[in-house]
Structures are given as C-alpha cells and as structure tokens.
Amino acid sequence: MKWKGRRQSDNIEDRRGMSGGGKAIAGGGVIGIIILLLNVFGGENGQMVGNILQQTQGQSAPTxxxxxxxxxxxxxxxxxxILADNEDVWTKIFQENNLTYQKPKIILFEGGVNTACGSATSASGPFYCPGDQNVYMDLKFFEELKTKFGAQGGDFATAYVIAHEIGHHVQTLLGTSAKMREMQEGKSKAEANKLSVALELQADFYAGLWTNYNQKMNNVLEIGDIDEALSAAHAVGDDAIQAKMQGHIVPESFTHGTSEQRKYWFMKGYKSGDIKQGNTFAEIR
Incomplete structure (x- = not known):
C-alpha cells in the first residue's frame, strides 16, 4: 500500500510507551479471549463487549x-x-448524504487499557468502544493474526482492520448500532447473534466502501493489497476461528459471520462504491 508522504491524523493517542496500565483479562493472549468471545477484532457490539470486559477484568499492573x-x-x-484516509473518505460520504462526520480517535496500547466499555488487554483484539467513540488497538495483534490464524499479513490487512473498526463508528453515528441492540431485545440468543452478524458484516462492507473511495481519491492500492484484506477477513470468520479453536463449528453461535460472508461483504463495498448497497440486515436472516 502506498501510504508515505500523505496527510496524517492527529486523532491518535499512542500509549505503547506505558505498559501495564490496564487490567488483566482471563485467558491470556488473543487465543484465550477468542475462546471466551468467539471473536477477533471487534468488540463491536458495545454493550456486549462492555459486559465481557467488565466481567473478565483482573488486577491492575504497575505502569x-x-x-x-x-x-x-x-x-x-x-x-x-490510514486514520486520515478514513477521515477524508467518511467526511466526503457523509457530505454526499447531507450529514456531518464526527471524527473518532485511535488509542494504541500494549498490555492493558481502560475504556468507557471496561478494561481490556491486547487479548481482546482491536475493538471500537461506542461509549467514548474510540478505537483501541494493540498492534501486536497483527503478528498473531499471521502466526496463529494463518492470515497473509501485510500493511493493507492492518488498513482493513482499522477501516472495519471505523465502520463501527459510522454505525454509531448513523444510529445503526443502537437500533440493532433494540432489535435484539426479547430475541433468542441465536436470533440476537444473527443481528450481531449483520452489524459486523456491514462494518466489513464499510471497509470495502472506504477502500473504493480511498483508491479513487489517493491511488493507494498496490498488487496484492486486496488479497491481504481478504486473507485477514477469511482468518477471522467465525467458522474458521471455531474450527481452529474447538475443532467443530456451531453456526447459531456466530457473531461476526463466516469467512465467505466477510469476504463477500468487503468486496461488495469495494466493487460497488455505493453506501446504499450495504444493508446487511435485509440479507442476513
């Protein structure tokens, strides 16, 4: 990906020089929390993530x-x-729809971090917290994505994950996340999970939509970039994670979508360039 020499966002707080400032989560490492969440990068249903982080927080470590x-x-x-690119693209998309985009912040951390959704460690993977409208990332996650989950890696895989998390911010601004939580009320766990899948796949669609706009605006893509994003999407499909972690697949427990669904919706956003084609809730039943 061609990224050097372009605008950079100031909406980043890098706390990686301050280790141990958060709480310890049971399980240890990305794999440990995945077993608990059946979830990689994403904590994106804010209420669910907030509850899980609060339930699993441990003792504070010295900073x-x-x-x-x-x-x-x-x-x-x-x-x-990459955050600047997201800011520019989503400002443009919101303006095209007579809306005003509010910029989120990315918090880079290592070890642990405190958020409005609770306390977390790097084991939670990258996630968006709607309570403070921040994205939280331990960049060591991307090495584990390659070594433990078989993703291809590369800088555009990272860009895809960032764009996915910003997609959850867009859902917060548009009211989609709040509406989804209302729709989950009174539903069975399996039905509520289907709605969670729709929310996650829409964030993948938004990541693809961002890629489309960013390419037109900045001509950033290089050979292999889309393959890197698709490899990452495949690695974090619910079916791929469950097969690797527990040896069998339980579709009714899916919260993020299968590998094929995640790749499909990313590519639909990328190829269409049309935000109106991202109604995953109408197609995921």
Missing amino acids: EQRDLTAAELEEQQFVKT
Missing part, C-alpha cells in the same frame, strides 16, 4: 514507561495516515 522503537514510530505514522 512502566519506555521510549518507542524506530519500528513502532513507523507503525504510528502508518496508523495516522
């Missing part, structure tokens, strides 16, 4: 400070650029 490495500083510059 230590250190200087960021050259590699970490470059990661920071990359995230700033």
